[in-house]
Amino acid sequence: MQKQSITVLKPSAGWTGFDFAGIWQYRDLLYLLVRRDFLAQYKQTILGPAWFVLQPLFLTVVFTLIFGKFAQIPTEGLPPLLFYNSGLIIWSYFSHCFTGNASVFTANAGIYQKVYYPRLINPLANCVSGLLGFSVQALFFVGYFCVYKIFIPTASHFEMTSAMLTIPLLIPLVASLGLGMGLWMSVLTAKYRDFNQITGFLAQALMYATPIIYPLSEVPEQYRFWASLNPMASVVESFRFALLGKGSFSFHLLCYSTIVAVLLLLSGIYFFKRTERRVVDYL
Amino acid sequence: MKESLVIQANNLSKKYRLGTIGMTSLREDLSRWWTRSKNGIPKHGFDQAGIDPTRMINDHEFWALHDLNFEITRGEVVGLIGANGSGKSTLLKILSRITEPSEGKVKVKGKVASLLEVGTGFHPELTGRENVFVNGAILGMTRREVDKKFDEIVDFAGVADFIDTPIKRYSSGMTVRLGFAVAAHLEPDILIVDEVLAVGDLRFQNRCINQMKSIAESGKTVLFVSHQMATVENLCKSAFLLNMGQIIYSGKTSDVIKKYREDMEESANLPISQRMIREGSGKCKLSGIEFRNDQNKVVDSLISGKSATIKLFFDIYEEITAPMSLSLGISNSTHVRIAHLCMKTFGKWILPTSQKSFQVNLSLSKLELNQGKYYVTSFLDDESGQIIDWVTDAFVINVLQSDFYGTGMVPPTSQSIFLMDHSFSF
Ligand SMILES: Nc1ncnc2c1ncn2[C@@H]1O[C@H](COP(=O)(O)OP(=O)(O)O)[C@@H](O)[C@H]1O
Ligand SMILES: [Mg+2]
Numbered sequence: 001m002q003k004q005s006i007t008v009l010k011p012s013a014g015w016t017g018f019d020f021a022g023i024w025q026y027r028d029l030l031y032l033l034v035r036r037d038f039l040a041q042y043k044q045t046i047l048g049p050a051w052f053v054l055q056p057l058f059l060t061v062v063f064t065l066i067f068g069k070f071a072q073i074p075t076e077g078l079p080p081l082l083f084y085n086s087g088l089i090i091w092s093y094f095s096h097c098f099t100g101n102a103s104v105f106t107a108n109a110g111i112y113q114k115v116y117y118p119r120l121i122n123p124l125a126n127c128v129s130g131l132l133g134f135s136v137q138a139l140f141f142v143g144y145f146c147v148y149k150i151f152i153p154t155a156s157h158f159e160m161t162s163a164m165l166t167i168p169l170l171i172p173l174v175a176s177l178g179l180g181m182g183l184w185m186s187v188l189t190a191k192y193r194d195f196n197q198i199t200g201f202l203a204q205a206l207m208y209a210t211p212i213i214y215p216l217s218e219v220p221e222q223y224r225f226w227a228s229l230n231p232m233a234s235v236v237e238s239f240r241f242a243l244l245g246k247g248s249f250s251f252h253l254l255c256y257s258t259i260v261a262v263l264l265l266l267s268g269i270y271f272f273k274r275t276e277r278r279v280v281d282y283l
Numbered sequence: 284m285k286e287s288l289v290i291q292a293n294n295l296s297k298k299y300r301l302g303t304i305g306m307t308s309l310r311e312d313l314s315r316w317w318t319r320s321k322n323g324i325p326k327h328g329f330d331q332a333g334i335d336p337t338r339m340i341n342d343h344e345f346w347a348l349h350d351l352n353f354e355i356t357r358g359e360v361v362g363l364i365g366a367n368g369s370g371k372s373t374l375l376k377i378l379s380r381i382t383e384p385s386e387g388k389v390k391v392k393g394k395v396a397s398l399l400e401v402g403t404g405f406h407p408e409l410t411g412r413e414n415v416f417v418n419g420a421i422l423g424m425t426r427r428e429v430d431k432k433f434d435e436i437v438d439f440a441g442v443a444d445f446i447d448t449p450i451k452r453y454s455s456g457m458t459v460r461l462g463f464a465v466a467a468h469l470e471p472d473i474l475i476v477d478e479v480l481a482v483g484d485l486r487f488q489n490r491c492i493n494q495m496k497s498i499a500e501s502g503k504t505v506l507f508v509s510h511q512m513a514t515v516e517n518l519c520k521s522a523f524l525l526n527m528g529q530i531i532y533s534g535k536t537s538d539v540i541k542k543y544r545e546d547m548e549e550s551a552n553l554p555i556s557q558r559m560i561r562e563g564s565g566k567c568k569l570s571g572i573e574f575r576n577d578q579n580k581v582v583d584s585l586i587s588g589k590s591a592t593i594k595l596f597f598d599i600y601e602e603i604t605a606p607m608s609l610s611l612g613i614s615n616s617t618h619v620r621i622a623h624l625c626m627k628t629f630g631k632w633i634l635p636t637s638q639k640s641f642q643v644n645l646s647l648s649k650l651e652l653n654q655g656k657y658y659v660t661s662f663l664d665d666e667s668g669q670i671i672d673w674v675t676d677a678f679v680i681n682v683l684q685s686d687f688y689g690t691g692m693v694p695p696t697s698q699s700i701f702l703m704d705h706s707f708s709f
Contacts, residue, residue, distance in 0.1 A: 004472060006284060007395075009377060010388035029420035036417050040408045043449075114400040115421050116380035194310075280382050281299060 012277060018269065022118040029117060033125035038132065052136045056092055060085045067213045076215045076246040078158055079148055082141075083244070087212035089137040090174060090239045094232060095203050096130035097178025102185035102199040105279050112280050119276040120269070123183060127175050134171070141243070163242035163249050170239055173254075173261055177231055180264025183272045190279045210236055216248055231257040284390050289473055289504045290355040290378065294387035297348040297373050297528075298340060334368075335527050347373045349528045350387070357392075357472075360495070360505040362515040362536055364543050365525030367562050367675055371508045374525070375399060375475050378506065393472025396422055401479045402462025407451035411442055411461055414450055418465045432468040439490070440464035460487055467494045473504045492518055512540050512618060544618065547676055555677055556598070563670040566601040569661050570640070572678050584681040585650055587693075587702060593645040593680075595661065597672075599638065605665040606632035609643055612660040614676070615700055621657075632666070651703065653696045654684035 023030075042048045060081055067073045068080035075083035101123045105112070108122055148158075185202075188195040210232045211219070219227045227233055234253035241247035284291055338345045348370045355361055363371045376382045377389065379397030404421045405414050415436055419429035429436075437443050440460040442453070450458060463479065476495070495518060499505050509515050515522060515536060522539040524532040524546075532542045556570040573594040576582045585591045595609070610625040624645065626632065633641065658676040665671060687693050687702045694702075 004393035007380075007391045008388055009380060009384060009391060011383055011385055026420070026423075028424075028426045029417075032417045032420045032426070036406055036409060036413065039413060040406050043408045111404050111421065113376075113381060114403045115397065117421060117423070277383055280376075 015270065016273065018273075019118050019120075023120060023124070026117050026121050030121050030125050030128065033121065034129045034132070037125070037129050049136075052133050053140050056085065056088045056137055057140075059088055063088070063213055073214050074218060076217065078244055078246050079152070082144060082148060082158065083215075083240070084213065085141055085144060086240045086243050087210075087236050089134060089141060090170070090236055091207060091210060091212050091232070092137070093130050093134040093171075094174045094178040094235075095207070096133065097127050097175055098182045098185070099199055099203050100126045100130065101179060101182025103189055103196060104182075104186040105190035105275065106193075106196070112276075120272065123179060123186070123272075126182075127179055130178075131171070131175070145243070157245075159245040161242055161245045163238065166238065166254075167242055170235055170242075173258060174232075174235055176261040176265045177235070177257070180261060180266075180268040183268030184264065187268075187271045187275045190275050190282075206230070206232065209233075211247075212236060215240075215246070228253055228256075231260040284392065287356050288354050288390075289357045289392045290353075290389065290506075292351050292353050292387070292389040295348060295351040295374075295377070295384050295389050296346060296386040297370075297377060297382070298344050298385040299347045299373075301334065301343050301345060338527055346528045348377075348384075351530055353523065353530060353533065355504060355506070357504055358499065358502050359521060360499040360507065360519045362519035362522035362539070363506060363508045363525060364512075364515060364522055364539055366547070367673065368527075369525040370528040371525055372399070372477055373528075375477050375506065375508065378473075379475050391473065394423070394470075395473045395475060396466070396469040396471035397475040397477075398422075398463070398466040398479055399475070399477040401459050401466070405450055405458065405462065408449055410449055411437075411446040411453070415446075415461065415465055418462065419469075422466060422469055423471070424469060428470070429465075436461075436464045436468050439467060439494070456484060456487075463487075463491055467491065467498075471503065473506065474498055475506045477508045478510060488514075512543075516540060547618075555674065558674055558677065561675075562673040563663070564601075564672075566671050567597050567599045567603060567607070567663065568672045569595060569663070569674055569677055570598045571596040574680070584683050585647075586683050586685045587650050587652055587654060588685045588687040589650055591647045591650050593647070595643045595645065596640065597642065597663070598640045599636070602637075603635045603665075605667060605669075606634055607663055607665045607671060608632055610662040610664075611645065612662065613680075614658045614660070616656045616658075618658065618676075621700055649704075650682065651701055652680075652682045653693065653699055653702050654682050655696050655700075656681055 038049075042051065045051060047054065063084040064080040068075065068084070104119070104122050104126075108119075112119065145158075145160075185195060185199050189199070209227070209230050211227070216224065216227060216233060216237050228250075234248075234250055234257050237247040238249045238254060241249045334345050338349070340346060351374070363374065365371050373382075375397060376399070377384050378391060379395055379399065381397075381399075402414075402418060404418055406417070409417070412433075415433065416426060416429050420426065424432075437446050440457070440463070442457050442461055445453060445457065450461075453461070466476075474495070492514060495505055495507070499518075505518075507515065507519055519536045521534060522536040523530050524539050524543050526546065532539055555572065556568060561568075573596070574582050574585055575592040575594065576585065577590045579592070608626045608631070610623065610627070612620055613622040613624070614620045633643065657680040659678050659680060661672070661674045661677040662670070663672045684693060693699075
């Protein structure tokens, strides 16, 4: 008979580690949850996965009309559609990680009371499915980009820049920010229902505080410092700079965002793990 | 830990808080904090309904499990027996890592799979196939393991024709079968099963029991909870008897079941209002009963074939705001449920009242039971399904023999619990 591992179940005190081994052991579950969410979301819709692309596209068009045409907020000389779309796709990835994870405990209460698996699998799966959506949207952005380049070459000057190389770093940064905030929110919603309401509102408010419908350069000088304190500000600006050559790329601000992201993520995981131990008794 | 042991618990305890199930809102917490800081003492808002005073730790916490010490050897199939609320599910939850013990520890050797519910994580929009994979993974299988067992699982569940149909089109029986089939093909070292077999038809239940038997024969350990004593007896060699969070007896299954029944009977001798084995919010409690015969005289026993009335008295402790419904479950002397009488069947409801008590009359136009002892479980819930008072084996109906058929002959109780009106013709 092979040697079997012994697990000791006892009241845990303090920090119990990330349990990377446990998450690795359940990697298939992560994959299947991503797949399940994708299938479940689009099975009932007529247009199916096309919504992946249509959602941000609709929003882009609305923004183009309201903020571009009516409010006439400048877009740094970029075609409004490309300007808004670039900001929106990176933002929706953040928002997916943030709002999608805010109700992890309440949404999975039924399962958590019946089966054990590393609870972090759910938020991680959510980040991965967000990444899928982001990739598709990014591909379509490239499509819009080419359409503009080929058919309306006079519209304005925009160029992908070498800052593109930082995109593979920007994405984990966005994911960490969203996940970190989402985990914090999940801890709060597990304790108080009220925070469910706050999540949507907070995401909305943050979006307007982030240079998506306006470039950071349009923010009055005296407020720009405060606007840059939002860790997503430099990320969106850098992303747009990478794709379109306009915006700002500040190494310092990105470092700042990274520090905020790491702190949010670590503290988020810490409180998430603390909550997961107790929450089943109260859900 | 000795080589042959797979589970070893030392001073294992679990605390729960009273009346705090469910999340609070910030407003409730703030107002609680406010009254507390204003009055200096916490408000006694906790509801101790159904919890024995000896289990209380302080005014708001109680022992769901208290100081358990036990060992389980490899290959054993152990039954867990006990009344509602005795802590069976809590123990299984600790062993399957869903919740942590509050004190003490338990060592578990090898991989544990728990089936506390059938089809956990099933998504109605996904097909049977997709759900099998997700459910398998939730229970701890890898994709490859599910893949290898897939045909067996589908075969076991008997849903081959529907495997690519969304689960929402399945009958509830099919869903349960599929859920159980996945769990039955896990290959854990320890399998933990809570009362999940109560659903599903008899033939499928038998298949499940056989499957668990063969799991046990292959050297795995099984921990099994069921209200169906026959199943426990059939499946488990040994059993534990839990009572109010403690293991009060363990040993050979048949002995443990006997002990359990004796205890139940003993408790059935207490006045109903003092009965401890009850669940529910306790806003309103069954306080007494009265049997009346066909002459409307108060009696101790009822006579088979005659009309009878059972009066049930309830006391109200807290304001009732929603209509309530009463169900009575009748079990025979070996605790097999034989009948279910429910107000909902007739669309009748007990309407909220400002009185302190009320009574319900149950009229039986002809008592169609053979002689013997029958246990009646009383279950009161409200419109929303919230349990108000649930007393297992609340009282006993003693039925005396009579000339039911007017022929001077009545079949023996071993052949006929029910006496049905019937006739033969040629
Ligand atoms: N999360 C919880 N919070 C507070 N009390 C609980 C919780 N879960 C169960 N209980 C209570 O603990 C006791 C034991 O419950 P349980 O283990 O489900 O009993 P059983 O399965 O034997 O019927 C019951 O009184 C039940 O109401
Ligand atoms: Mg139970």
